[in-house]
Amino acid sequence: MDALEFAALSRARSALDTMAQSFVGRDINQQSKAFVDMAMAMFLNNDRASSVAALKQHVNSLVSKAAAHAVLEPDLWNGEDVAQLMASYLASIAEISILDQLKKYARVLPRYVSRVMSASDAVGNVVAEGDPKPVRNLNLSLGNMTTTKSAAVLVMTQELAMAGGAEARRMFEAELSKAVSRATNRALLSNLVDSNAVTIGGTGDPLDDLRAGLRAAEPSYGYVVSMPAGDVLDLSTRVENRGGMGVRGGTFVPGVEVVAIDDATAMQIIPASRIALLDYGLQLRSAEHATLDMRDTPESPAEAVSLWQTNSLGLLIEREWHIASAVDVVLVESGS
Structure with missing residues (x-):
């Protein structure tokens, strides 16, 4: 190898190293983890100014880079780096989120x-x-459209939130995903299901009901199906589950995505590729001094509770979107 060939090889190697370094951290799992790190930092640093400072100094380089341009907390949500972290996080919880399952087939x-x-x-x-x-x-x-906004709140005592360790993080991450998905699912179904919905009677067998609902639905390249959690559990154990769907949902067969809804009483089939949607993503805000209506159990009456007086922390989670759809959702009522 002569000097010119060696120089060309060195330039090529340098270019490959630069390209490889530019892709470090772009893995969806790393970006999803970074968004959870970002959410937890905002949760623990409940003052807006201190939360931005904490993000800029975060040990996760993806978080610090995403927050580098921000002066105040609202500035965070205008950055492309934060949008990438958010998109990866939402993709990671898609199996429990109707809106994110729709994005697999809809015109985004x-x-x-x-x-x-x-x-x-x-x-x-x-x-x-x-x-x-x-x-x-x-x-x-898009100038005259009305967007839909869902809001959820995550509350923990300061002692638990600041305990640190893998257990506290797993608990925070689990509660964050539930808060994001449940609020969005409830609002989205209320938006899509109207008086034009096609209603058919169920047989009591989840697989027969799913097949009947798909036959009654409009043609589509993919369907998103919300159904009672018990029906999802049943279908997840069937040999027909060729997509590897779990007990909370996922791909039942290619083109049929299922989401479990705990308080649902009917199966709802959405022809996803006939929908157009606009997703503005998530915004997070911490709130230490808020007063919230809380209850001991889902059946108990609500009572106003101050987070400050109970030494608790709160994280407000908002998501905004718009769906343009002329399709009719199919409702399969529960059979006897």
Whole structure:
């Protein structure tokens, strides 16, 4: 190898090293973990100014880089790095989130456009007679739309939140995913299910009901199905579960995504590829001095409780989105 060949090889190696370094941390699991780190730091540093400072000094380089541009807490949510961390986190909890399951098949619109139109056509004919005639399948003005916002709150005592260790983190992460998904699921189903929903009677067998609901639904490249948690548990043990769906949901078969809803009484089938949606993502805010309505059990009456007086911390979780849909959801009522 002569000097010129060695120099070319060195340049190529340097370029490959630079490219590899630029992709460090872009793994979805690392980015999802970084978003949880970010949420936990905001939870523990409940003052808005101190939370931004804590993020900038965080030991996770993905978190500190995402917060580098922010001066105040609201500035965080305008950055592309935070958007990437958030997207990875939402993808990691998709099996329990109807909105994120819909995004696998729906037309996901870019956030910063004022008007959207989509058209397509295909023909098979002689040249003179085969001119395509595109049909518009999406015409949406984003300037006049009304977005939907869901909100949830996560509360822990300061002693538990600051205990540290793997156990406290796992508890925080589990409660965060539940808060994000449950609030969004409830609001989204209320949005989609209206008087035009197609209702059919159930048989009492979850698999037969699922098949009947899919037959009654409009054609789609993929379906998202919300159903009672007991039905999901039943289907997860069936030999027909070729997608590896777990007890809380997932892919039942390719093209059919299932989400368990604890208080549901009916199965709801959504033709996902016939939907367009705009997702503004999550915003997190810490709140130490808030007064919340809390209860000892789901059946107990609510009582106003001050987080400050109970030495607790709170994290407010908001998500905003818009769905453009002309499809009818199919409801399969529970059978006897």
